Amino acid sequence: xxxxxxxxxxxxDLRALRALTEDDRGAQRVAWTDTWAQARRWLVERLAGxxxxxxxxxxGNLWAVLxxxxxxxxxxxxxxxxxxxxxxLDGALGVLGGLEVLRTLAASGxxxxxxxALVDWADEEGARFGRSLLGSGLATGTLDPxxxxxxxxxxGVALADALRAHGVDVRAAPAxxxxxxxxxxxxxxxxxxxxxxxxDGLSVGVVTGxxxxxxxxxRIRGQAVQGGGFPMDARRDAxxxxxRLVLAVREAARDARSRATVGAxxxxxxxxxxxxxxxxxxxxxxxxxxxxxxxxVNEVHDAAARIAVDERVAIDFERIWAxxxxxxxxxxxxxxxxxxxxxxxxxxxxxxxxxxxxxxVASAGVPAVMLFVQSAGGISHAPEEDTAPEHLAAGVRxxxxxxxxxxARSARPPG
Ligand code: GLV
Ligand code: MN
Ligand code: MN
Numbered sequence: 059x060x061x062x063x064x065x066x067x068x069x070x071d072l073r074a075l076r077a078l079t080e081d082d083r084g085a086q087r088v089a090w091t092d093t094w095a096q097a098r099r100w101l102v103e104r105l106a107g108x109x110x111x112x113x114x115x116x117x118g119n120l121w122a123v124l125x126x127x128x129x130x131x132x133x134x135x136x137x138x139x140x141x142x143x144x145x146x147l148d149g150a151l152g153v154l155g156g157l158e159v160l161r162t163l164a165a166s167g168x169x170x171x172x173x174x175a176l177v178d179w180a181d182e183e184g185a186r187f188g189r190s191l192l193g194s195g196l197a198t199g200t201l202d203p204x205x206x207x208x209x210x211x212x213x214g215v216a217l218a219d220a221l222r223a224h225g226v227d228v229r230a231a232p233a234x235x236x237x238x239x240x241x242x243x244x245x246x247x248x249x250x251x252x253x254x255x256x257x258d259g260l261s262v263g264v265v266t267g268x269x270x271x272x273x274x275x276x277r278i279r280g281q282a283v284q285g286g287g288f289p290m291d292a293r294r295d296a297x298x299x300x301x302r303l304v305l306a307v308r309e310a311a312r313d314a315r316s317r318a319t320v321g322a323x324x325x326x327x328x329x330x331x332x333x334x335x336x337x338x339x340x341x342x343x344x345x346x347x348x349x350x351x352x353x354x355v356n357e358v359h360d361a362a363a364r365i366a367v368d369e370r371v372a373i374d375f376e377r378i379w380a381x382x383x384x385x386x387x388x389x390x391x392x393x394x395x396x397x398x399x400x401x402x403x404x405x406x407x408x409x410x411x412x413x414x415x416x417x418x419v420a421s422a423g424v425p426a427v428m429l430f431v432q433s434a435g436g437i438s439h440a441p442e443e444d445t446a447p448e449h450l451a452a453g454v455r456x457x458x459x460x461x462x463x464x465x466a467r468s469a470r471p472p473g
Contacts, residue, residue, distance in 0.1 A: 084441030145443020282335030
C-alpha cells in the first residue's frame with residue numbers, strides 16, 4: 059500500500075493559513091486582493107522543496123505538477139480564495155489536503171505511475187465580481203471571457219483590470235484549456251457547508267453532483283422624494299418594491315430541494331430623509347432539477363411584473379451567471395463511497411447545493427468527484443465555520459486513499 063498521509067501536517071497548514079489571512083471578522087482571502095496574493099505566495103513557499111513544477115495558467119489558476127511515468131494526470135484541487143468575513147476551511151481544505159497528498163506521493167521517492175497535479179483555482183467564490191468559478195470556468199471553457207468583458211465591482215473597478223493587476227489577461231484565459239487535456243480524473247475535498255454529515259454522525263460523504271444555479275442582478279427604479287413631505291400613497295419606493303421581491307424569491311423556493319438567496323442589496327440615495335429611488339439586488343436561485351430551476355426563475359419574474367405595476371416602479375433583470383445541474387462520474391462516486399467507508403467506517407451520498415470548481419471540471423467532460431467532511435452546525439461563509447480535527451483528518455486520509463486508487467486505476471498497463 060502507498061505511504062499514509064500525515065493529516066496533522068495538513069491541519070498545521072490550515073491553521074497557519076488562517077493565522078496569515080484572518081482578521082477579527084474572519085478570513086479575508088477574496089480573490090484578486092493583496093491578502094489572496096499573499097495566501098498564494100505562502101502556498102508556493104509550502105510547495106518549495108517538493109519535486110513539482112509550479113506555475114500559473116492563463117486564467118490565473120495555480121498548478122503544482124508532480125511528473126509521473128505517464129503524462130495522464132490525476133488532479134486534486136479546490137480554491138484558496140474566500141468570501142469576505144469567511145471561514146478558514148471553505149476551499150482551503152481541498153488545497154491543503156491535496157498538498158498533503160502530493161507531499162506523501164513525492165516522499166515515496168519513485169515517480170507515480172501517472173502524473174499528479176494540485177490546482178488552486180482562481181476566484182471560485184465570485185465574491186467581488188459576482189461570477190463564481192471564474193478561473194475553473196475560464197480554463198474549462200464553461201465561461202467565455204466575452205461574458206465578463208463589461209463586469210465591474212461595486213467600486214467600479216473593471217474585472218479585466220483587477221485580473222491584469224495579478225498578471226491575467228482575461229482575453230487570453232481560454233488558453234488554459236490545454237491544462238485539462240491530459241487530465242483523467244479530478245478529486246476535490248471540501249467541507250459540506252450543510253448539516254447532513256453531522257446529523258448522521260459521519261466524518262466523510264461522497265458528492266453525487268451540484269445544483270443548477272441562475273443568478274440575476276436586479277435594478278428597481280422608482281422616484282426619490284423627500285421622506286417627510288411626500289404622501290405614502292403617491293410614492294414610488296424602490297426599496298418597498300425590492301422588499302416585496304425578496305419575499306417572492308423566498309416563496310418561489312418552497313420546494314425542499316430549492317435554494318434562493320438575496321445576498322446583496324443597495325439603495326440610493328441611502329439617507330434617512332429620502333424615499334429610495336433606486337434599489338439594486340442580486341438573486342441566486344438553485345435547484346438540482348433544471349426544469350424546476352427554470353420554473354423558480356419564471357415565478358420570480360412574474361412576481362416582479364406584478365410588483366412593478368403595484369408599486370409603479372420599473373424592474374429590470376440582468377442574468378449575470380448560470381450553470382446547469384452537474385452529475386459527477388458514477389464510477390468515481392462509487393469508488394469514493396467505498397473508500398470513505400473503508401477509511402472512516404461509514405459514508406453517505408450527498409448532493410451539493412453549494413457551487414464547486416468540480417462542477418466546471420465535470421461540465422467540461424472530465425470525470426470528477428468530491429468528498430465532503432462534516433461542517434460544525436452546517437455553518438460556512440461565516441467566521442464561525444469549523445470542523446473538528448478528527449473529521450478533517452478523516453477527510454485528508456480518505457482523499458489520499460482515493461487518490462491512490464484512482465492513480466492505480468489510471469496507470470497504463472506496462473508495454
Ligand atoms: C460557493 O461558495 C457557492 O456555493 O456559491
Ligand atoms: Mn468552496
Ligand atoms: Mn464558498
